[in-house]
Amino acid sequence: MKTLYQMKGYTLHLIPTKKFKTITISLRLQSPLTKEETTLRTLLTFVLISATKQYPSTKALSSHLDENYGAALSTNVTSKGQSQIMNVYTSFVNDIYLPKKESLLENQLQLLNDLFFDPFIEKNGFDETIVNIKKKELKERLQANKDDKFSYSLDKLFEYMGRETALGIASTGYEEDIDKITPQSLYQYLQKCIHEDEKHIYVVGDIDESIVDIFDRILQFPIHKLEYPSVYSFTSNKPEVLEIIEEQDITQSKLNMGYTIDCNFVSDNHYAFTVFNALFGGYSQSRLFKVVREEHSLCYYVSSSYAAFSGIMIVNAGIDGHTYEKTKALIQQQLLDIQNGHISDEEIQIAKIMLQNSLRKTDDEAMSMMTLAYNRDITHKQETNDEYIQKLLNVSKEDIIKVSQQVKLDTIFFLTGKENHGNN
Amino acid sequence: METIKYHTLQETLYCEEMPNGLKVYLLPKKGFSKTYGLFSTRFGSVDTTFIPLNEKEMIKVPDGIAHFLEHKMFEMKDGDASDAFARLGTSTNAFTSSSRTAYLFSTTSHENECIELLLDFVQDIFLTDESIEKEKGIINQEIGMYDDDPDWRCYFGSIQNLYHTHPVKIDIAGTVETVSEINKDILEKCYHTFYHPSNMMLFVVGNIDAKQTMELIRQNQSTKSFEKANEIICQENNEEISIDKKQEILKMDVVMPKLIVSMKINDILKDSKERLKRELSMNILLDLLFAKSSPLYEKWTQEGLINDSFSANFTQERDYSFLQIGGDTLMPQQLEEKVIQLIDDIPSMSFELVDFQRIQKKNIGILISVFNSPESIANLFSRYYFEGTMIFDLIDTINSLTLDDLNEIKHLFDKSLTSSFQVLPKNQEL
DSSP, rough: OOOOOEHHHHHHHEEEEESOOOEEEEEEEEEOOTTTTTHHHHHHHHHTTTTSSSOOOOOHHHHHHHHSSSSSSEEEEEEEEEEEEEEEEEEEEGGGGGSSSSOOOOOOOOHHHHHHHSEEEEEEEEEEHHHHHHHHHHHHHHHHHHHSSHHHHHHHHHHHHHSSSSSGOOOTOGGGTTOOHHHHHHHHHHHHHHHHEEEEEEEEESSTTHHHHHHHHOOOOOOOOOOOOOOOOOOOOOOOOOOEEESSOOEEEEEEEEEOOOOOTTTTTTTHHOOOOHHIISSSHHHHHIIIIITTOEEEHHHHHHHHTTEEEEEEEEEOOHHHHHHHHHHHHHHHHHHHHOOOHHHHHHHHHHHHHHHGGGGGOOHHHHHHHHHHHHOOOOHHHHHHHHHTTTTOOHHHHHHHHHHHEEEEEEEEEEETTTTT | OOEEEETTTEEEEEEETTTTTEEOOOOOOTTTTOOOEEEEEEOOOOOEEEEOTOOOOOOOOTTHHHHHHHHHEEEEETHHHHHHHHHHTTTTEEESSSEEEEEEEEEOOOHHHHHHHHHHHHHHOOOOOOHHHHHHHHHHHHHHHHHTTTHHHHHHHHHEEEEEGGGSSSSSTOOOHHTTTOOHHHHHHHHHHHHSGGGEEEEESEEEEEHHHHHHHHHHHHTOOOOOOOOOBOOOOOOOOOOOOOEEEEESSOSSEEEEEEEEEEOOOSHHHHHHHHHHHHHHHHHHSSOOOOSSHHHHHHHOOOOOOOOEEEETTTTTEEEEEEEEOOOHHHHHHHHHHHHHHGOOOOOOOOHHHHHHHHHHHHHHHHHHOOOOOOOHHHHHTTOOGGGGHHHHHHHOOOOHHHHHGGGGOOOOGGGEEEETTTOOOO
16 A cells, blocks of 8 residues: 655655554644744644634634544644654544544544634734733743753753754743734744645554545645755864753752764664663663662662754753762763773663664554654655664674764753752 | 453453462453553552551551552562563563552563563562662652652642541652661561452553463463462541641742642442442543633633643542642632632532533543553553453443433532642742
8 A cells, every 4th residue: 555645735644554543643844943933833833723713712622622532632842953843633533433433534634724724813813812822821831841840951951052053942932932922923924834844744543545535635735845954963162061050949959961972863873873872871771770770879760862863962860969970970980881892792682672672662652653754754764663673783882882982971951959069 | 261342442351360369351452562561469658557468466667668669579589670671672660659559561572471570570579678778769869859840749739638647648659757767577568468469460461362371371370379368457547527738838949830729528439330430420520610622711711810731630549539620820829719619619500411422422532542552551451440440341331421420429529628739939929
């Protein structure tokens, strides 16, 4: 069965499978990540799914979704390297599990169309009441995010590490830019997205080619030929490690370390780096977990993560403020050990099989399947899961040592309790 | 082995009770790569006062012991269970709630080895004084992490407000002080009492063959010996009817205020069918009142009282039950008054049939979606299992509900049993 279709203004990807009881559709719109537009785009994801002309309030639209057996409709924004992705997502029960046949697929597609082409509009702008409510909601969401000390300190790390680059731009927008948005400017921005964003739609579920016609009939976007860069390797020109320490009235301190790595999703050494990250701190029995948590009882969580679209690595841990220097040194020591070639074959073996397993698991999750496919599609990477696994398995100890030697500590953001942090 | 077919969901469940009392449930999922195993015991943070196996006297154990034991179970004579799972490429984890402790693995290969490893590491205990002391540092960090989490503090604080003495008010991880009292002897007493096979349930879902898997489990269990099962006697909770605290305000280093209004329910049903009916009716009632499709949600949003973090939840486990309503709000005081006033109004409210049917449909759709994910199925199964309910009955029960069932629970709403918990920014007067 053909799974790829060039439609009017978007690419349609079909992922047929009988294992799910729902059908999931994800429309992904890509544009450059910029300081100027990030807040607009985030607010748009709030307003877009609040109402349509036919269902002109959150109450009316939610009732409609309830009627369709609790069909889900949600949006989010994320960054993929230098791009910002708006994801409009809907999922609904496959008719065969319902007492009588319903046309949920057509209903939801029509709704997707209406979100973009038949929204609730007044005076060339979105409804003012809705926009004001959503502006307040976004503001409050950003404030509440700050109160989650884990994500706050991680955001701060990106901000300091990535000053003046895409890495330093918050993909969920800025509080101070919310007020200047008007119902009109937001509606104009929607028009821009409709005309200029690069669009892919993924459908996962018990489907066949017959749905292509339904898509063609119900959902069309203007055709355009723009492409946007996404993946890149973050580079830094800091003369020495930038260390930022902030004090708050908290119990547990949050250590965040950002590294440059000279490698990303499309590099040849992506596979070696993926294995390196797994064994260094990527899963629960990795080096960092073993040493920092199990051997030294310094934390409850510690891990490393490889941000493949920005080409950086992050380490974070929640620790007692007094142990800052000790923890930092232990983490750096683990890195140095690997750089010096102290890796066992078993460690490599386990890291590979863990990666293989977690990749196989994505086959059972509609969202992960779509994200995996999308990452490849926007970078024009032709690779199946089996090919990917083979490349991971082919990584040698030397490859791992080589990529580890490119890892360089760039920025530390340490959020610490007021009493804890004495003379560090 | 018993086979139960569920036609609406197109699922088949296999079950068997082992001679030692262990209940096993298997749910093969065609087309799935993943297999997820969940091994649960009916032992949670509320089980603090009980008669240990083969003893006569009631003992009181330190708060947080179920959670501490969960951490230590991974230690085996010949190494760490997480390491052994990792060698199979499998991830493993565990969690403790108020009413149960559960151990899990998730894999796409070596399913048989994983199932046996899960059974083996949980069905044996190996503790040393040294490793217990070491664990205290890790757990104290976990406690610290929760201490800084305003959502958790508000959620848990609103439960603590309701109860005078009931152990549901105990922090699941305990406190730094209670954790320091934990030792090898008490941990072993808890283990032998609550980890007896007759108090446990294994659920495996995913890429498995039911017959072969059941045989594997039979073989595995037949090689082990356990003491004779006794009924576990826990101290009855003589909780007062009234609530402990009417209002509590916690100042934290945060920007966004939070509010949860909680309400204690003293009328605890015994029959599991009745309990399920009440829970599902309550969920519909709360949706009718507070979901995004409700008039109230619209009104309160427009008045600036709530945002999309607002939610209403019903909890019913063992011998306790309560409601929690709230979220992030810039007007915690005003929202508190509105919610309490509303609770006072509920007994005299009436609902429309069309709205009821709409929410019924919504809840059915959401439940069907749960059966997409092995993890969600297993977790939901285990949660309901210990309450005496099979999750496959949920959809039929929702279908059988009527408006009368909603009217029947309206009397549970009682303003005098409400309490509020607010988290407010430290440096700001509201």
